[in-house]
Amino acid sequence: MLLLNPKAPVRHYADTRSQEIMLRTIQFFEGKGKRRVKADDHARVWYADFLEFQKRERAFATLLTPKGYGDADARWDTWRNCEFNEILAFYGLAYWYTWQVSILGLGPIWQSGNEGLKRKAAQLLQEGAVFAFGLSERKHGADIYSTEMTLTPQADGTYRANGEKYYIGNGNVAPMVSTFGKLADTGEFVFFVADYRDKHYRLLQNVTDSQSYVAQFALHDYPVTEADILSRGQEAWDAALNTVNIGKYNLGWASIGICTHAMYEAVRHAAYRRLYNMAVTDFPHVQQLFTDAYARLVAMKLFALRAADYMRSASPEDRRYLLYNPVVKMKVTTQGEQVINLLWDVIAAKGFEKDTYFEMAARDIRALPKLEGTVHVNIALIVKFMANYFFNPATYPEVPQRSDAANDDFLFHQGPAKGLGRIQFHDYGPVFASTDLPNVRIFRRQVDVFKQFLMTATPDASQQKDTDWLLALGELFTLVVYAQLILENVGIYQVGDDLTDQIFDCLVRDFSQFALQLYIKPSTTSRQMEYCLKMIQKPAVDERRYQSVWMNRVYALRDEYEMEA
Numbered sequence: 001m002l003l004l005n006p007k008a009p010v011r012h013y014a015d016t017r018s019q020e021i022m023l024r025t026i027q028f029f030e031g032k033g034k035r036r037v038k039a040d041d042h043a044r045v046w047y048a049d050f051l052e053f054q055k056r057e058r059a060f061a062t063l064l065t066p067k068g069y070g071d072a073d074a075r076w077d078t079w080r081n082c083e084f085n086e087i088l089a090f091y092g093l094a095y096w097y098t099w100q101v102s103i104l105g106l107g108p109i110w111q112s113g114n115e116g117l118k119r120k121a122a123q124l125l126q127e128g129a130v131f132a133f134g135l136s137e138r139k140h141g142a143d144i145y146s147t148e149m150t151l152t153p154q155a156d157g158t159y160r161a162n163g164e165k166y167y168i169g170n171g172n173v174a175p176m177v178s179t180f181g182k183l184a185d186t187g188e189f190v191f192f193v194a195d196y197r198d199k200h201y202r203l204l205q206n207v208t209d210s211q212s213y214v215a216q217f218a219l220h221d222y223p224v225t226e227a228d229i230l231s232r233g234q235e236a237w238d239a240a241l242n243t244v245n246i247g248k249y250n251l252g253w254a255s256i257g258i259c260t261h262a263m264y265e266a267v268r269h270a271a272y273r274r275l276y277n278m279a280v281t282d283f284p285h286v287q288q289l290f291t292d293a294y295a296r297l298v299a300m301k302l303f304a305l306r307a308a309d310y311m312r313s314a315s316p317e318d319r320r321y322l323l324y325n326p327v328v329k330m331k332v333t334t335q336g337e338q339v340i341n342l343l344w345d346v347i348a349a350k351g352f353e354k355d356t357y358f359e360m361a362a363r364d365i366r367a368l369p370k371l372e373g374t375v376h377v378n379i380a381l382i383v384k385f386m387a388n389y390f391f392n393p394a395t396y397p398e399v400p401q402r403s404d405a406a407n408d409d410f411l412f413h414q415g416p417a418k419g420l421g422r423i424q425f426h427d428y429g430p431v432f433a434s435t436d437l438p439n440v441r442i443f444r445r446q447v448d449v450f451k452q453f454l455m456t457a458t459p460d461a462s463q464q465k466d467t468d469w470l471l472a473l474g475e476l477f478t479l480v481v482y483a484q485l486i487l488e489n490v491g492i493y494q495v496g497d498d499l500t501d502q503i504f505d506c507l508v509r510d511f512s513q514f515a516l517q518l519y520i521k522p523s524t525t526s527r528q529m530e531y532c533l534k535m536i537q538k539p540a541v542d543e544r545r546y547q548s549v550w551m552n553r554v555y556a557l558r559d560e561y562e563m564e565a
Ligand SMILES: Cc1cc2nc3c(=O)[nH]c(=O)nc-3n(C[C@H](O)[C@H](O)[C@H](O)COP(=O)(O)OP(=O)(O)OC[C@H]3O[C@@H](n4cnc5c(N)ncnc54)[C@H](O)[C@@H]3O)c2cc1C
Pocket: 101, 133, 134, 135, 136, 140, 141, 142, 143, 166, 167, 168, 169, 208, 214, 370, 371, 372, 373, 374, 375, 376, 377, 380, 467
């Protein structure tokens, strides 16, 4: 069973405490019930009950305190944090958001050399606090170089902070808001902590109309001492980028959680709805939409799980996660949108009804590709890795599945956030070569043509500066990386041949579509267009395989899960 089923959780954990947190969290939401979850969503009720639950269970304290700063069972363990992410989003994105922005807020703290603040954060976690990441400003969006929050040195050696932050989740309740700014005298970047309870901290508004509090706040002569400073200069800059490197990974899991719940609801509805004396699931096009949605969802999960193995195994010598994490962010979340689109085409009017989970899913799934770096920002990042990925592979020790109870030390010691173009990857060839399935073979041929394209119809200088063109190229590259890690996990999770080939049926079609998009770009040359045409392929048709996936895996979900009322 590859999808989360709260009625039959099967995930393996090395310790009972991890399992206990997941089960109690599921119990909390099932106990709350769908009716109240939906009512709170509609009335935009602040999720005090969930925060009270997590405090009582010390969930964030166990999951978000690195080893050595909390209880014996506390560690930062991406294996278990993945499932916690998934469970929260399965029940509602708002619950996930307060956890996610706590992770972001803790990023600069756990990366800091300020032991006093780390101990304070650990203590606050014990007490049930949540955290906030004060990076964004109203006027500057992704351009954090232009940050205007300023820390001005005073004659007595202290500082005064002045400026505003915008879009800051938990900014209404976080006793430690990790705030990014510049030193007024040197222009150096700085991270310091601010407490929402201080009278110099002015909470101005919730920028959104939702259950979450996404704050605009202002600091007016907010007093800061050396003891409140987390990092400065290059270290502060690296802390900002490295925090986002960690945090952006979670957005993929939010999409997976949302899609999984929506999938159960949609299949159930369609299977029991009768039109013209037959079930909606008897329509061939409905079967096709569901099978596609299911294959895409399993692919999302296989990729995100495998990316975690690389993140947990990362080191100064192995920074492959810096490619895989933006792919989770950009690809898994946009696939999530596609899954919801497919499901919605089936359940149609039902997806608007106020008592469905789907109504929330259809709205919330849109957020994930846009936050913490848009799709564009992430593809712009991803293409930096392309040359080494194709033309300069390296040998690394095999990375196993990382479900062990380790603390992910390296995440808070990532070092300077630069040198991306020098990172090397293991050869993608062997995993494709060792999987002998029709659609994997077709996909492999498409990749070979793409590689020839890069070698012999290499993008010229003006194309390399044209972001619009590079984004189209980046989609093709991203798909190769996506397919590679999916295949690696097919082996690890023993995914059957039928489903694997069905997943590659989708990937072959997507590759063809992206090739067509590159073909029609204004500056694509005729030589490049020839290659694009060769990349456009039809997937291998296999009615038996398709029926097996539909009946045994997708239709089989119809009675598997329904949320308690
Ligand atoms: C609900 C919500 C919660 C949030 N929570 C937080 C939070 O807790 N803490 C926090 O600090 N921030 C938070 N944010 C801010 C969020 O991360 C911003 O959306 C992000 O910084 C991007 O800014 P922007 O959306 O204004 O887009 P802009 O930066 O204005 O981008 C506009 C366009 O320019 C493109 N673009 C920008 N830079 C590049 C580039 N380098 N390459 C290619 N294209 C580019 C973008 O793709 C986009 O199409 C939140 C936002 C929302 C809506």
